[in-house]
Amino acid sequence: MGFDAxxxxxxxxxxxxxxxxxxxxxxxxxxxWMNAEAVARTIETGRATYWSRSRAEFWIKGETSGHxxxxxxxxxxxxxxxxxxxxxxVGPACHTNRKTCFYTGIRDGQEVELMKPxx
Amino acid sequence: MGFDAxxxxxxxxxxxxxxxxxxxxxxxxxxxWMNAEAVARTIETGRATYWSRSRAEFWIKGETSGHxxxxxxxxxxxxxxxxxxxxxxVGPACHTNRKTCFYTGIRDGQEVELMKPxx
Numbered sequence: 526m527g528f529d530a531x532x533x534x535x536x537x538x539x540x541x542x543x544x545x546x547x548x549x550x551x552x553x554x555x556x557x558w559m560n561a562e563a564v565a566r567t568i569e570t571g572r573a574t575y576w577s578r579s580r581a582e583f584w585i586k587g588e589t590s591g592h593x594x595x596x597x598x599x600x601x602x603x604x605x606x607x608x609x610x611x612x613x614x615v616g617p618a619c620h621t622n623r624k625t626c627f628y629t630g631i632r633d634g635q636e637v638e639l640m641k642p643x644x
Numbered sequence: 645m646g647f648d649a650x651x652x653x654x655x656x657x658x659x660x661x662x663x664x665x666x667x668x669x670x671x672x673x674x675x676x677w678m679n680a681e682a683v684a685r686t687i688e689t690g691r692a693t694y695w696s697r698s699r700a701e702f703w704i705k706g707e708t709s710g711h712x713x714x715x716x717x718x719x720x721x722x723x724x725x726x727x728x729x730x731x732x733x734v735g736p737a738c739h740t741n742r743k744t745c746f747y748t749g750i751r752d753g754q755e756v757e758l759m760k761p762x763x
Contacts, residue, residue, distance in 0.1 A: 527753045527754060528750050528753055528754060528755050542661050542675060544663050544672055544675065546670075546672055550670065551665075551669065551670025551671065551672075552670065553663055553665055553670075553672065553728050555721065556661060556663065556721065556726045568750065568753075598749050598750070598751070599749070599750045600746040600747075600748060600749050600750070600758070601746070601748040601749075601750070601755070602674065602675065602745040602746050602748075603738050603739065603740050603742075603745045603747070604745070607675045607745075609672050609746040619722055620722065621722050623722075626721040626722045626723070626726075627719040627720070627721050627728040628719075628722070629719060629720040629721075630717050630718070630719050630720075631647045631687065631717070631718045631719070631720070632717070634646045634647055634687075635646060635647060636647050636720070639719070
């Protein structure tokens with residue numbers, strides 16, 4: 526039987542968290558949200574398509590910036606309430622122009638900037 | 645000024661998603677949830693401590709199974725509403741006895757088991 530996005534477990538807003546990980550390096554780039562339709566569109570188009578909670582609309586990652594995510598593989602976790610998207614990331618993933626959104630580390634009780642924006 | 649877990653952005657349940665990633669391999673192991681107190685306890689103890697939504701209690705990962713996660717570094721994303729925990733994982737991370745919770749891939753429209761439980 527084929528995969529059906531409706532069989533995943535969504536929260537009370539109809540969303541589940543999706544971790545984007547870069548193919549090859551394994552670097553975790555960002556976390557965003559999908560509803561069932563976004564999951565289906567991502568698989569159909571091969572482009573990571575999220576649901577923007579702030580704008581309440583579909584958000585094809587990189588549609589305006591060009592920093593798209595080409596889907597390599599979508600993986601489901603054991604509880605079926607979270608996805609891992611292995612992607613080829615074009616340009617920086619973060620809107621701050623850094624490769625990853627996780628650029629702040631907590632070291633010795635202080636916040637430390639781990640990487641600068643790409644010039 | 646020192647890091648304050650209260651400055652992170654939590655959802656209406658007081659939680660944020662935390663991605664656990666294995667040090668060295670970069671493998672994404674699981675996603676779980678923390679409240680501000682769990683964030684503080686994780687940093688203080690060096691052991692990943694989540695908030696169990698189903699049991700509504702703190703959950704020191706591996707406390708009963710022995711499959712603990714020693715914290716290497718906690719990172720904050722650009723929106724401050726998600727964390728990445730780089731960890732040293734003892735044993736399998738998943739309760740199904742697999743190394744990672746993301747053991748199901750979607751390939752050619754079918755769900756495929758990517759790894760078996762550890763014998």
